[in-house]
Amino acid sequence: MIVIVILGVFLAGLIAYWILHEVIQSAIDNSTMARNIQEIRDHLVGKSPEPPxxxxxxxxxxxxxxxxxxxxxxxxxxxxxxxLRDSD
Ligand SMILES: [Zn+2]
Incomplete structure (x- = not known):
């Protein structure tokens, strides 16, 4: 009987750790993705220091x-x- 309780606590801890791990990992992935998107956008648009x-x-x-x-x-x-115009 005590074995089942210990096993239950162990599994609960394992699941809690797994969920926490997934949340942290997805947060890291999101920030990495956001940074990559920013880099791609900078590359596509081109950095224009002069405003229009x-x-x-x-x-x-x-x-x-x-x-x-x-x-x-x-x-x-x-x-x-x-x-801007046709070259003729
Ligand atoms: Zn232009």
Whole structure:
């Protein structure tokens, strides 16, 4: 009889430990995943230290893709690489 009680306590402890382990592990996985997503997003978007500016002279315009200030002679946006006009 006492063996069953000891076995029950042991199993309960084991299950509690397992649940705790799973929770901690999933928390670690989530933070790792979040960091990876952040890195991928930084890589895709590209780090743009300059905030979007507003074109206030006739030599410049804003990129339709990202709003970056580009010169009228630019064929592609320096920030996002969008083709601004057909080269002819
Ligand atoms: Zn752009």
């Amino acid at each position: 500016q507003t074109a206030n002279d006739e030599d410049h315009e804003n990129c339709p893709g990202c709003g970056y200030l580009v010169h009228l002679s630019d064929k592609v946006c320096a920030n996002c690489g969008l083709a």
